Amino acid sequence: MGADLIAVSPELPDYTLTMAEKHNIPIDVVSDATSEVLKKYRLWFSVPQEIKELYRDKFGINLDKHNGEGRWELPVPATYVLDGQGVVRAGVADSDHTVRMDIEEILAALESIREGK
């Protein structure tokens, strides 16, 4: 396919993956523990209070544990295809977390870069 994959989350390094996964996964899973990069990419948001209560009290998702005490901050889920100059050639970012970029679209963007278009 001719591209490396880097996955960024706001989780503390210890929470990104289990030990076995850490050593078996062929991609880089990086930790933005200060949210600095999420902000630079304009993807950062503070979890709205009623969503926080829903996640914590109904879904059992406690971001204090994953991201650090009081750090209820997340990225809008996003995927970007960058060419060798670091320019965004295709991407999807949507505050509705059920909207994700299709693999076919990623491959088409990579193909277009490969062909020098």
Next chain:
Amino acid sequence: MKLSEQIAQFKAGRQIPPEIAATMKRGVESIRASGAAGLQVGERAPDFILPNQVGKTVRLADRLASGPIVLSFYRGEW
């Protein structure tokens, strides 16, 4: 099947209580209104240096020197 089709199928098969669906919808709208829309096509991706899963430093600019990169922002392992 495309990922978007799989997600649509998954959502169609789930009964989400109306009050939870309404809360989620308000949340999505409030995040959208905050202006967190990400990068535009044609824009240069900001460089970063972050530790990976085994504590090794990853610098985007260094990785781009070897070719294209697919960069994914996700909320977490949960």
